[in-house]
Amino acid sequence: MLPSSFEYHRPTTIDEALDLLASLGDDAKVLAGGQSLIPMMKLRFAAPAHLVDINRIEGLDAIEEADGELHIGALVRHNQLAGSELIGSKYPLIAAAAPQIADPLVRNLGTIGGSLTHCDPSGDLGAVMLAANARVVLKSKDGEREVPVTEFLADTFQSSIAPNELLTKVRITSPTGAYGGTYLKLERKIGDYATVAVATRLMMSNGSIGAAGIGLTSVGLTNIKATAAEDALVGQAPSRELFAEAGQLAAAAASPVGDVRGSEQYKRHMVEVYVRRGLTRSAEMAGAA
Numbered sequence: 001m002l003p004s005s006f007e008y009h010r011p012t013t014i015d016e017a018l019d020l021l022a023s024l025g026d027d028a029k030v031l032a033g034g035q036s037l038i039p040m041m042k043l044r045f046a047a048p049a050h051l052v053d054i055n056r057i058e059g060l061d062a063i064e065e066a067d068g069e070l071h072i073g074a075l076v077r078h079n080q081l082a083g084s085e086l087i088g089s090k091y092p093l094i095a096a097a098a099p100q101i102a103d104p105l106v107r108n109l110g111t112i113g114g115s116l117t118h119c120d121p122s123g124d125l126g127a128v129m130l131a132a133n134a135r136v137v138l139k140s141k142d143g144e145r146e147v148p149v150t151e152f153l154a155d156t157f158q159s160s161i162a163p164n165e166l167l168t169k170v171r172i173t174s175p176t177g178a179y180g181g182t183y184l185k186l187e188r189k190i191g192d193y194a195t196v197a198v199a200t201r202l203m204m205s206n207g208s209i210g211a212a213g214i215g216l217t218s219v220g221l222t223n224i225k226a227t228a229a230e231d232a233l234v235g236q237a238p239s240r241e242l243f244a245e246a247g248q249l250a251a252a253a254a255s256p257v258g259d260v261r262g263s264e265q266y267k268r269h270m271v272e273v274y275v276r277r278g279l280t281r282s283a284e285m286a287g288a289a
């Protein structure tokens with residue numbers, strides 16, 4: 001099916017984009033990689049009267065560290081994350097997840113800003129950013145606000161962004177000391193959305209776990225941050241029993257639905273298994289296994 005007709009805008013600066021979003025309001029949609037929005041428009045699930053294409057705006061595609069933080073621009077493509085030396089050397093969770101998103105064609109176009117704003121519970125980067133305690137920077141003509149990803153991923157396909165706002169970057173506190181992280185994804189075939197996926201991250205502090213992050217994909221109405229499991233890990237020495245307990249707590253936080261990919265019990269079990277495996281791998285990377 002063809003999308004309904006729309007007016008196309010191509011701003012070259014953030015200010016120009018914000019002016020457009022302020023004046024067009026609910027009638028406009030931001031276009032980034034188009035890998036979710038265009039299919040939605042073709043199916044007529046979305047019919048915006050205006051598209052604001054942000055791809056010509058310079059400065060939204062940087063991956064850099066500043067002031068003890070990692071900054072990822074909204075237009076950073078999945079492939080850029082997968083190929084980044086900085087991400088590869090220092091952010092193992094993101095490095096593990098990025099090459100597992102979709103297929104090469106989608107990874108060439110899909111962006112982190114679009115992925116998070118789309119709020120698909122099967123989106124991989126949502127779980128990764130929950131585990132990483134990321135924040136998103138939202139700009140409008142009225143100013144700028146920083147929102148934790150836990151609040152940003154408000155509901156199924158519903159972020160907490162306002163129609164006049166543009167997501168400009170994602171911020172993550174850089175790790176210190178010994179740390180590790182990984183992303184385990186169960187998919188029916190390469191390039192598929194996750195049947196179940198789990199993001200894990202550990203940071204060690206004086207022999208015990210100083211910080212822990214666990215995010216879940218495709219097992220609820222949104223990506224899920226397994227906070228009870230995270231809390232159980234902090235302050236403890238890594239052990240097989242501790243990771244098994246975290247796996248059980250994360251599985252209890254999941255609310256999967258049975259479908260052709262697997263039953264509810266199977267998916268919940270895979271959360272438990274992947275949390276245990278992911279934490280073990282993360283601890284090994286941190287030299288704490």
Ligand SMILES: Cc1cc2nc3c(=O)[nH]c(=O)nc-3n(C[C@H](O)[C@H](O)[C@H](O)COP(=O)(O)OP(=O)(O)OC[C@H]3O[C@@H](n4cnc5c(N)ncnc54)[C@H](O)[C@@H]3O)c2cc1C
Nearest residue numbers: 030032033034035036037102110111113114115123124167
């Ligand atoms: C065949 C296929 C397979 C896929 N498989 C996976 C997968 O395995 N895992 C996965 O995680 N994803 C998968 N995706 C989705 C893909 O990752 C998309 O790229 C992503 O969900 C949306 O990013 P985008 O840049 O294409 O956003 P767009 O489609 O351009 O936009 C998506 C939404 O976000 C809004 N938006 C975009 N950028 C901004 C911004 N900066 N500020 C404010 N609003 C913004 C748009 O208005 C729209 O509502 C798949 C897609 C396809 C087509």
